[in-house]
Amino acid sequence: MAIEELKESADATVEELEKEGDFAADFLEELLDIADIDGDLNLDVRQGRAYVSVEADGGSLPVLSAPETVQALQELTRLAVQNQTGAFSRLILDIGGSRDTRRRQLEALVDAAVAKLDGGAGQASLPAMSSYERKLVHDIVSERGLVSESYGDGADRHTVISRH
Structure with missing residues (x-):
């Protein structure tokens, strides 16, 4: 990735980061539906990054909250967001308090x-x-x-x- 692309992603506006979060939430909702896992999504913007957290009342999320799984899902979600926005994404994904x-x-x-x-x-x-x-x-x-x-x-x- 070019240095310019990284700099641009670091300078994203709150509105652009909120849009990233929306794209990420759409992707994750579809993924959770396919896996038949219930979860509530929360979006936030902190420290120049979009944060997306997935919480559930039941016992369906522990299978997804292992650090390696969260990292893999985060990368997939970043790619999905990048596909929608055309820009590198630095979003952070939290599943069931995994962070x-x-x-x-x-x-x-x-x-x-x-x-x-x-x-x-x-x-x-x-x-x-x-x-x-x-x-x-x-x-x-x-x-x-x-x-x-x-x-x-x-x-x-x-x-x-x-x-x-």
Whole structure:
């Protein structure tokens, strides 16, 4: 993807992001109907991104809320939105609270890395993860008064935590 396309997507207006959310909701409603899964969709715009969350009262969503499944559905939804808008989408999908669950998992990874630093390690590497997850890790690390940097390319991009 060209740098210009990424910059344009980062500068999207609230109206454009709301439209992204609408396209995403339409796609997800059809997908949920096909899978015969009930869910309520909520749309929001935060930090320059469209957020779409799917919630359900019954037990039908846990099968979809595994982090790998949410990531895959997010990518499919982004592609569907891109097909409608012609522009790269950075929307975030949350299914059944999966984002909060993943944040807690990332906090546990950071805690384990901090324990390594407390044990004398100069730095601690985390596994490769998506750009959104790396951003969350950077925020968590910063909240704890530590430093983090991302290294690697593509699917191998990961975060390294240190004290300086």
